[in-house]
Amino acid sequence: MKKEIIAIDLGGTQLRAARYDATLNLLAREHMPTGADDGLAAVLARIKAIISLVMPASRDQVDSIGISAPGPLNSKTGVIVSPPNLPGWHHVPLGAIIEAAFGLPVYIGNDANVAALAEASQGAAQGCRHVCYITVSTGIGSGIICDGRLVTGQAGLAAELGHIPIIVAAGKVSSIEKEAAGPAIARRARQALIAGDHTAMLAMVAGDPQQLDARVVGAAARHGDRLAIDLLAEAGRIIGLGIVTALHLFNPQIIVIGGGVSKTGELLFAPIRQTVRDHALDSAFLGGLRIEAAALGDDVALVGAAALAATQGGDMDIGELDQRF
């Protein structure tokens, strides 16, 4: 008989925990601030405390614990390498620490990887066996499911679509993330402002280019500001080239795009779709291909952490999730 699963979403800001029954009904849910600035020991104590809060009276009911954490991390060893938004965390064996504390198997996956499992089990990619999930926000992360299994690689480092190298000008090598994530969009908007370009964004930040972020660009674009629209289109074209790479390497059924920047909708999706049409090697790669917005909201990483545990760290086929949930 299938047992319950505990899921943890360790974010830079919020720490979430949930307990699910064997068919993914939510039994308990807690959240608290991560308080990342308090350092490693304080955050570890909060993780243990929030697990205890959702733990049932009898631990025997629980099959395993799934944890979504910010990368880079080694999903094979459960070691968190050194995430920029968790100060003081350097090669922390989080898997071993939580296993020792609760005596249960622990599976750890990076947030974008588990989000792919979540979208495939309950979201936009339900029923698909070949899935590329991309999240565009402060960075660009991804999770890839290949014939029903999460692509993790030899050390659990795979699926870093944001770090595909691209040549920008004069042979200089940059990456999809550096040229198309939120900070890149904001950087170009600031440069345009400083260069004196005419745009409604100037008033929106009260004349201070330093106040400009991707959110402002998104809002201005929705109100028809030409420069803001062009900046999102440029980001869309670069993300689109990353997606063409994913098409040619993985030949997926669906591309799911999430993350804060993706909330700009067609302003980003239309140039992405156009770039994919323009540069796909053959129409066969586009046959039956869907490019869609992520369907799950703030709980995507919690659902993903549960799916990660249910597939034993992504090693099992996602078909297991259909039987389970």
Place this chain on the structure above:
Amino acid sequence: MKKEIIAIDLGGTQLRAARYDATLNLLAREHMPTGADDGLAAVLARIKAIISLVMPASRDQVDSIGISAPGPLNSKTGVIVSPPNLPGWHHVPLGAIIEAAFGLPVYIGNDANVAALAEASQGAAQGCRHVCYITVSTGIGSGIICDGRLVTGQAGLAAELGHIPIIVAAGKVSSIEKEAAGPAIARRARQALIAGDHTAMLAMVAGDPQQLDARVVGAAARHGDRLAIDLLAEAGRIIGLGIVTALHLFNPQIIVIGGGVSKTGELLFAPIRQTVRDHALDSAFLGGLRIEAAALGDDVALVGAAALAATQGGDMDIGELDQRF
């Protein structure tokens, strides 16, 4: 009890067939010219004839037929789409044709994909479960094994590493293949010759730039010609960026490089390795990573076709090959 396998290598020039026993001992082998210019019907007749030549007296001994063919092809349906070196072939259902003729299951894979299986079962990647195989010759093809299984995608079109888009100058989009395969190397050599660059290649082609191909560039580089060395290094840097993409997406244990251009050895491999070191996101991607030359020779596609059949089209784990062979 495991049965015998028949393997076919349908190349643009040579048509090869072999029969292997359950432990991959060669029992029979035949080859003949493909005679591609004679058209579809003639080549189909030769394929059937060569299969009959290696077929044992009792067809019951044979488990299945594996075929290596030039891409693009749909490995799920067994349809050959339209390979440039097989004139007159357009959406030919080769799998169905051979199944009907011999009453045996037929598995078809593109030559680079099955070469990855061959190198993983008997070549440079033996014992590895995360493998990227790249072949650099007239084109750039690849085959990728992810946690023991061939990456094929929803329609069997995956692993086209040569068609990763790259931005060259002024936003123009090209591809790894267009910028680094043999014809690109030859093109740049011709341009340099026409521009009057000093190089030993001029004498090697008796003053005629049109005689220049990648083979000449390779030979000149081996003799210390500076321009030829630089041209191979430039190709190596571009291939290296494609490999960085593969590292970040697949996190493999080994990169195996084959194909005619790879025979230039360190002249190509050194700039590839340098580029990988320079642009890998984190040293964790390089931990334990090997970049090696392909180990199998002309029979790589035959061995690969046998491995393809033994893994039922790449759907089964390559661990099956260890048990089998």
